[in-house]
Amino acid sequence: AQSVTQLDSQVPVFEEAPVELRCNYSSSVSVYLFWYVQYPNQGLQLLLKYLSGSTLVESINGFEAEFNKSQTSFHLRKPSVHISDTAEYFCAVGVPYSSASKIIFGSGTRLSIRP
């Protein structure tokens, strides 16, 4: 079975400061890893994903995440945040080609940006 742990439930930062949202996972098989973002009163949207290949993956709005197999981590980073990044962020893990087709989500990290 797979599980995901997001170590921080809330992260407050000042605008233009860097941020790191931490995510650790456990799995006995190879997995896909995802970060989803949920803006207030909306559904979840995929932010970025790691499937294979380069361990550093990037989103179109400046976020990046690095897959670290030895530490079973997939932390999300941004060098300079904006007010518009205020949202809840969910780390998730999925098993490719599994018949169950499920994705397991972490408990979420609420990112709040102070001006």
Next chain:
Amino acid sequence: NAGVTQTPKFQVLKTGQSMTLQCAQDMNHNSMYWYRQDPGMGLRLIYYSASEGTTDKGEVPNGYNVSRLNKREFSLRLESAAPSQTSVYFCASRGSWQDPRAYEQYFGPGTRLTVT
């Protein structure tokens, strides 16, 4: 292309009442899911349907039933609502593993349900 749609957006029920949450997708996806979201607990899978005609229990199925009416529609039914079912409910869908974006789940806007 509307993606994943859910109705209703909001609902208030009294304990013991029943209701059905509707979900539809227009992306020709095989797999569909129902999640509930509660503060501090992330998303928990209630039921899923890997393909038309099949349904399976997720992490928290008690008190719910589902119907995969056809490839497009996947409904969630609360037969006798309880206050513990107060939550935000999300429907999602995903293509087959042959789909180039098979890894991505597409979410609806959610239904906010309050049971008093």
